[in-house]
Amino acid sequence: YLPNVSLQWIIVQSGFFSFGAGLLTYKLIPSVAELTSQANLTGMDLNKRGDPKFSGKKIPESLGICVAVVYLVCVILFQTFQWFSFPETIQLSEYNAALTSICFMILLGFGDDVLNLRWRYKLILPMFASLPLLVAYAGGTTVVVPDINFPVPLREWLGMVFDLGIFYRIYLLMLAIFCTNSINILAGINGLEVGQSVVIATSIIIHNLIELTIASHSPLSTAATNSAISTVSPHLFSLILMIPFLFTTISLLFYNWYPSRVFVGDTYTYFSGMCFAVVAILCHFSKTLLLFFIPQILNFLYSVPQLFGIIPCPRHRVPKFNPETGKMEAIPTNLTIINLLLMITGPLTERKLCVYLLIFQGFCSCIGFGIRYFVAPYFF
Amino acid sequence: YLPNVSLQWIIVQSGFFSFGAGLLTYKLIPSVAELTSQANLTGMDLNKRGDPKFSGKKIPESLGICVAVVYLVCVILFQTFQWFSFPETIQLSEYNAALTSICFMILLGFGDDVLNLRWRYKLILPMFASLPLLVAYAGGTTVVVPDINFPVPLREWLGMVFDLGIFYRIYLLMLAIFCTNSINILAGINGLEVGQSVVIATSIIIHNLIELTIASHSPLSTAATNSAISTVSPHLFSLILMIPFLFTTISLLFYNWYPSRVFVGDTYTYFSGMCFAVVAILCHFSKTLLLFFIPQILNFLYSVPQLFGIIPCPRHRVPKFNPETGKMEAIPTNLTIINLLLMITGPLTERKLCVYLLIFQGFCSCIGFGIRYFVAPYFF
Numbered sequence: 001y002l003p004n005v006s007l008q009w010i011i012v013q014s015g016f017f018s019f020g021a022g023l024l025t026y027k028l029i030p031s032v033a034e035l036t037s038q039a040n041l042t043g044m045d046l047n048k049r050g051d052p053k054f055s056g057k058k059i060p061e062s063l064g065i066c067v068a069v070v071y072l073v074c075v076i077l078f079q080t081f082q083w084f085s086f087p088e089t090i091q092l093s094e095y096n097a098a099l100t101s102i103c104f105m106i107l108l109g110f111g112d113d114v115l116n117l118r119w120r121y122k123l124i125l126p127m128f129a130s131l132p133l134l135v136a137y138a139g140g141t142t143v144v145v146p147d148i149n150f151p152v153p154l155r156e157w158l159g160m161v162f163d164l165g166i167f168y169r170i171y172l173l174m175l176a177i178f179c180t181n182s183i184n185i186l187a188g189i190n191g192l193e194v195g196q197s198v199v200i201a202t203s204i205i206i207h208n209l210i211e212l213t214i215a216s217h218s219p220l221s222t223a224a225t226n227s228a229i230s231t232v233s234p235h236l237f238s239l240i241l242m243i244p245f246l247f248t249t250i251s252l253l254f255y256n257w258y259p260s261r262v263f264v265g266d267t268y269t270y271f272s273g274m275c276f277a278v279v280a281i282l283c284h285f286s287k288t289l290l291l292f293f294i295p296q297i298l299n300f301l302y303s304v305p306q307l308f309g310i311i312p313c314p315r316h317r318v319p320k321f322n323p324e325t326g327k328m329e330a331i332p333t334n335l336t337i338i339n340l341l342l343m344i345t346g347p348l349t350e351r352k353l354c355v356y357l358l359i360f361q362g363f364c365s366c367i368g369f370g371i372r373y374f375v376a377p378y379f380f
Numbered sequence: 381y382l383p384n385v386s387l388q389w390i391i392v393q394s395g396f397f398s399f400g401a402g403l404l405t406y407k408l409i410p411s412v413a414e415l416t417s418q419a420n421l422t423g424m425d426l427n428k429r430g431d432p433k434f435s436g437k438k439i440p441e442s443l444g445i446c447v448a449v450v451y452l453v454c455v456i457l458f459q460t461f462q463w464f465s466f467p468e469t470i471q472l473s474e475y476n477a478a479l480t481s482i483c484f485m486i487l488l489g490f491g492d493d494v495l496n497l498r499w500r501y502k503l504i505l506p507m508f509a510s511l512p513l514l515v516a517y518a519g520g521t522t523v524v525v526p527d528i529n530f531p532v533p534l535r536e537w538l539g540m541v542f543d544l545g546i547f548y549r550i551y552l553l554m555l556a557i558f559c560t561n562s563i564n565i566l567a568g569i570n571g572l573e574v575g576q577s578v579v580i581a582t583s584i585i586i587h588n589l590i591e592l593t594i595a596s597h598s599p600l601s602t603a604a605t606n607s608a609i610s611t612v613s614p615h616l617f618s619l620i621l622m623i624p625f626l627f628t629t630i631s632l633l634f635y636n637w638y639p640s641r642v643f644v645g646d647t648y649t650y651f652s653g654m655c656f657a658v659v660a661i662l663c664h665f666s667k668t669l670l671l672f673f674i675p676q677i678l679n680f681l682y683s684v685p686q687l688f689g690i691i692p693c694p695r696h697r698v699p700k701f702n703p704e705t706g707k708m709e710a711i712p713t714n715l716t717i718i719n720l721l722l723m724i725t726g727p728l729t730e731r732k733l734c735v736y737l738l739i740f741q742g743f744c745s746c747i748g749f750g751i752r753y754f755v756a757p758y759f760f
């Protein structure tokens with residue numbers, strides 16, 4: 001099914017490590033939640049203000065730090081294991097660049113949760129965190145020109161491929177900054193940050209598995225099936241980073257789901273966004289990643305007037321909780337797709353609102369797959 | 381003087397970047413100190429208890445985070461710059477492994493400062509942070525057998541070189557854990573943690589410069605002077621990591637020197653220890669590093685009965701401040717070389733105590749250089 005036994009075996013092993021990491025996360029979260037509470041890292045649940053069942057309750061914040069550290073330990077352990085068992089399948093410079101970027105981003109997220117950094121630092125620092133990725137990025141900087149003849153015959157003008165050179169790396173940098181921030185602004189509902197990460201990670205894993213399967217069946221690779229070329233496929237590397245991410249994130253979702261017993265903090269949203277950016281950049285599927293980020297892109301575009309200060313932007317742009325009906329009501333001046341959805345559907349409970357948004361995320365992923373595998377081939 | 385122009389040029393450029401990083405650190409510390417104070421990361425100065433000039437004053441803690449983040453940004457920027465200008469002088473996998481280990485250690489140190497981790501995590505987690513180093517470690521695992529004939533003719537028994545195999549990597553792991561913790565336990569006096577780091581970093585930089593100079597004069601290298609062999613010398617890499625460390629640390633020392641306006645936190649001691657471990661491991665001078673760690677080794681050995689619980693160990697093992705004389709007095713049951721020194725010299729002011737300890741550190745470095753360059757050649 002997959003290219004060769006050792007490749008399947010690596011994926012299964014990664015699954016074992018990730019399962020362990022997931023269990024460990026599940027076990028550690030309550031004690032880390034105690035530590036963050038003692039450190040005064042707590043928050044009130046804005047969407048339950050006025051609900052006597054929850055009123056005045058302080059929820060532990062920044063539990064992303066627990067998930068992120070377990071994730072790092074898991075990936076580092078797997079790196080060591082893989083280097084012992086299948087040394088020919090590792091590209092150390094990219095592996096360590098990925099770890100550097102993710103770890104630096106976790107540090108910045110946690111620093112932000114603890115120290116409340118100013119906006120300018122939040123925008124500048126992710127750029128530095130992404131630089132090691134761009135340096136380690138070994139792929140080409142050319143793009144295949146789409147086979148479009150309207151309004152101009154593109155391929156006649158630009159040739160089959162077009163070298164973007166340094167601009168390609170600038171595009172990758174922008175992608176990393178977008179990913180780390182876009183999850184952070186589609187947030188504020190119990191379980192939404194973690195839930196959307198589960199959907200995106202699942203989509204990426206499915207995409208990687210499809211690509212590995214296609215590669216194993218393509219006539220080109222049959223001769224080289226057992227050679228290094230197919231085993232160090234970038235999609236294998238993406239799986240190695242995404243499977244532990246998915247497992248640890250699912251553990252977090254148990255605690256963060258409505259009604260949240262823990263909050264995840266900027267630590268988690270930055271960590272999650274950077275993980276996605278890292279795999280997309282190092283494993284060369286940045287355009288496909290954007291297809292899985294459709295809700296985040298829509299939310300960002302819809303938010304632009306507030307983000308750039310054209311319309312006043314409150315600190316939290318969540319909808320309003322109505323304690324009498326127990327439902328969330330839209331605040332149309334808060335330009336997020338959360339409020340947009342509520343304007344379409346009318347008031348919803350917080351749990352239902354989150355479920356609807358996640359279904360929308362999953363639906364967009366399906367559209368993304370359709371575009372990637374059925375529409376794109378017509379143009380390339 | 382040095383192997384070739386481009387090598388000297390890289391070092392000078394690194395100096396420019398580092399100088400900028402030092403200035404930035406100096407400028408940022410006051411505002412980051414405000415942020416850490418607001419986050420309740422503050423500490424009382426134990427050595428001034430009872431002194432009316434200082435009583436009840438809360439000092440901002442964990443300023444290591446500022447130094448460490450500026451350091452990371454500087455090294456990442458220099459990596460990008462070096463990759464643009466001198467791509468043939470970079471070994472990316474080791475570069476990124478260094479960044480991963482240092483960054484993970486900073487995260488753990490800051491996590492410890494904020495969350496007060498339990499002892500077992502403090503001992504286990506640095507091990508994971510060091511694993512990427514061991515995986516990326518590309519050097520040999522053999523040691524040259526010393527030319528000693530008493531009590532047994534070692535070289536006749538073991539041969540000229542002896543392959544330690546996996547045990548060499550275990551030794552490196554132990555070294556990393558020792559470095560990160562040994563600076564943390566030789567602490568508690570204003571300016572001591574940072575001061576000893578300045579002395580050790582300076583010693584390492586001198587050692588690297590000596591080695592690069594020797595390499596440029598050795599008959600072996602003259603033919604290959606301009607080739608890749610000499611330019612990617614591990615000692616160049618060590619300089620690239622140590623020069624920014626020295627500059628940012630000196631900026632921190634301005635604020636941490638007696639009387640301390642900021643404290644550095646576990647963030648700094650872990651960061652500093654890991655930086656030393658990283659360069660020693662990846663640049664293959666682990667034994668020389670231990671020569672610069674003589675005071676830390678003595679302090680560790682002297683502390684062993686308390687660290688392993690044979691003698692009760694209080695939370696802080698600093699000497700006692702006598703508000704009447706304004707001097708520090710030894711507490712002989714606190715087994716640190718700080719108290720040992722006070723038992724020899726009698727009571728000292730805190731400033732003098734720190735200066736004496738730093739002179740001792742510098743003196744030990746000189747002995748280290750003597751052993752490295754005059755004694756060791758007789759045996760190898």
Ligand SMILES: [Mg+2]
Nearest residue numbers: 112113116266
């Ligand atoms: Mg924040």
Ligand SMILES: [Mg+2]
Nearest residue numbers: 492493496646
């Ligand atoms: Mg501590």
